[in-house]
Amino acid sequence: MSQALALSYDNQRESRKALPLALAMGLSVVLLLLQTLSAAARGAPESFADLAEKISPAVVNITTTTTVARNAAPRGVVPEGSPFEDFFREFQDRNNGGNDGNRNRPRRSSALGSGFVISEDGFVVTNNHVIEGADEIMIEFFEGGELVAKVIGTDPKTDIALLKVEAEAPLAFVNFGDSDISRVGDWVMAMGNPLGQGFSVSAGIVSARNRALSGSYDDYLQTDAAINRGNSGGPLFNMDGEVVGVNTAILSPNGGSIGIGFSMASNVVVKVVDQLKEFGETRRGWLGVRIQDVTEDVAEAIGLEKVAGALVTDVPEGPSAEAGIEAGDVILSFDGKDVTDTRSLVRTVGNTEVGKAVRVVVFRDGKTQTLKVTLGRREEAENAVPASAPKEPEVPEKTDLLGMTVSAITDELREQLDLADSATGLVVQDVLETSKAYEKGLRAGDVITEAGQQKLSDVADLNKQIDAAREAGRKSLLLLVRRSGDPRFVALSLE
Structure with missing residues (x-):
């Protein structure tokens, strides 16, 4: 019995010794498994070498050469007539070859950039700023060799340029992803x-x-x-x-x-x-409106339940004017796609085919309307003429309200502010620095053309819209303000 008992105690002692070791080993296995699972979840590659080897042949170095005219005098270095002018002229002469002929001779400037081949027949994509103004563009390939490239087209708005090289054999290329x-x-x-x-x-x-x-x-x-x-x-x-x-x-x-x-x-x-x-050029859709984002106070001022869409501030001659879109409309949907803000609308319109007839849903006077607009081409309409406005009032008025001093447009103000003969509205002559109007960015010289999405001819019109907004329980009044011809909407507090 004593022997068996001693053996039992010995076994227990060995078991107690083995237990921490087993737990440690088990814990190590669990940690290793968790690390493996974590790495798999992150998708962390063990190496980028295989990928780099696969796609490197399609990546290129780009060297551009540009002719730059030299300055005949050290302009911008010292003021003209300075006692140091002769010194800097001699210094520049030495750098440019030592005589007037060499100083005036154009020099060659080089720049470096990158690009990549997108087709086996030699189309290459790079940035517009890499090749802009270049006289010569040289493409160097990863596997050796150089080819001269010609410019197929450029798009400064996205800074993209498309080049083309002529190669004797099909080139390695890469594809675009999503x-x-x-x-x-x-x-x-x-x-x-x-x-x-x-x-x-x-x-x-x-x-x-x-x-x-x-x-x-x-x-x-x-x-x-x-x-x-x-x-x-x-x-x-x-x-x-x-x-x-x-x-x-x-x-x-x-x-x-x-x-x-x-x-x-x-x-x-x-x-x-x-x-x-x-x-060889871009052809983007053009809606023909000027817009700004809808803010919470703007939405409240016009009775729009959701802060979304693009608020139309101006409608020049073009597709939208012909379709009946008006300043003050909020564009909620374009070609079946919801408009979240101005940026989303600009991109969606730009990506839409020129000449396509699209349905545009606008919010106007408390309800939605659907209009059909045939898109123009943005590149042909960059200098569109602003829409004309009604005739100016004949009797000038002046008053203080909402923290501003405003008056009707007079001939003198028209000349001072360089306003068109057809311009109407109220001129802001002064703004109290402690007022809500000042906080909203209104300044002397601004022209208020609309209030409550109604055109203004005189101060009485503005007072009428203020009273109407208060009677409707609105906390603010939507003003259309122009500064140097640029329109924007301002929701001005009535409290």
């Missing part, structure tokens, strides 16, 4: 010619989508993949080797990558490239 399905956090890889160092690869993720910088048609993917000068025009790839963006810009205080780069989304680029290939 940027709309790219998600924040997806892995991406950038390729190009950063800082003139030659072919280079960097990787990162999609940091944000639908970024806008300065253009009407901007739709950028933001990425932390390193993008530097020279990467412009190069491709941003997804993990399937498809181009989801064209590297265009960086946000940087020092000119180098700090992890904030912008690539024009491929779904924008594809439409531009298709038009450049077919027409």
Whole structure:
């Protein structure tokens, strides 16, 4: 018994020793499994090497050469007549060859960028700013060799250019992917010619989508993949080797990558490239209205339940005027698509075929209307003439209200403000700095042409609209204000 008991105790002691070891081993297995599952969920590649090897032959370096005229004098260096003028002139002469003939001789300037081949017959995509003004464009291929490129077409609005090279054999090329399905956090890889160092690869993720910088048609993917000068025009790839963006810009205080780069989304680029290939230029739809976003106070002032759509501020001669769209209308739907804001409307219209008849749903006087508009071409209408307005009032009036001093338009004011003979409304002559009107940005010299979506001829008209808004229980009154000819709506508080 004592022997068996001792053996039992020994077994228990060994079991107690083995238990922590088993738990530790089990915990290690669980952690390893969790790490594996986590990596699979992130889709983190073990290496980008296979992908880089596959798509590199379609990525190109671009070198441009431009003729630049030399200055005949050291302008901008020292003031004319300065005692140092002769010194700087001699210094410039030495740099330019030592004589007047060489100083005035044009010089050649080179620039570097990136691009990528999109077809075996030699179409190449890059940024417009890479090749703009170039006299000669040279394409250098990853696998060696150079070819001269010609410009097929450019689109400064999206900063895209389409080039063409003539090669003896079919070229390696890459396809565009669907940027709309790219998600924040997806892995991406950038390729190009950063800082003139030659072919280079960097990787990162999609940091944000639908970024806008300065253009009407901007739709950028933001990425932390390193993008530097020279990467412009190069491709941003997804993990399937498809181009989801064209590297265009960086946000940087020092000119180098700090992890904030912008690539024009491929779904924008594809439409531009298709038009450049077919027409040598872009052909965007044109609705013919000037618009602004709908804000909460604007929506309340006009009785619109939802803050959405695009508020029409002006209707020049063109498709919308012919279809009956008016200033003050809120465009809620265009060609069957809901309009969330001005940016979405501009992009949707621009992507619609020129000459197409579309249905436009507008909110007017508390209800919706459907109008049919035949689109014009934006490129032919950049300098459209503003719509004319009713005749000016004959009897000038002046009064203080809503924190402003306003008066009817007189001949003197018309001349001072450079107003058209047909301009009507009320001129803001002064604004109290403590008033709501001042907070909303109204200033002396502004012209109020409408109130409550009704045209103004005199001060009495404005008072009438103020009373009507208050009787309807409105907290604000919608004003259409023009400054230097540019219209905008302002919802001014009545309290």
